[in-house]
Amino acid sequence: MPYVTDLAKAQVFTREGACDHRDTDIPWPKAYVDARARIGVDCQCVTLSEALDLNPPTQPSFTSRSRSAGTATT
Numbered sequence: 001m002p003y004v005t006d007l008a009k010a011q012v013f014t015r016e017g018a019c020d021h022r023d024t025d026i027p028w029p030k031a032y033v034d035a036r037a038r039i040g041v042d043c044q045c046v047t048l049s050e051a052l053d054l055n056p057p058t059q060p061s062f063t064s065r066s067r068s069a070g071t072a073t074t
Contacts, residue, residue: 005042007034012030013027015027
């Protein structure tokens with residue numbers, strides 16, 4: 001059973017099925033995980049030129065995060 005970082009690709013198990021592989025496995029309820037899931041972007045898989053091609057600079061929809069302060073600016 002491979003590990004995944006994309007919840008859309010994750011396999012869903014019964015409680016018993018989730019606990020029969022390793023002693024360290026923790027059976028998280030699917031509804032609990034779904035309620036807390038957030039979309040994230042792997043920055044290793046994106047390029048600035050591709051993003052700019054899809055979103056022309058005339059549309060003010062970019063967000064920037066200060067690396068030092070950790071605050072978002074638009």
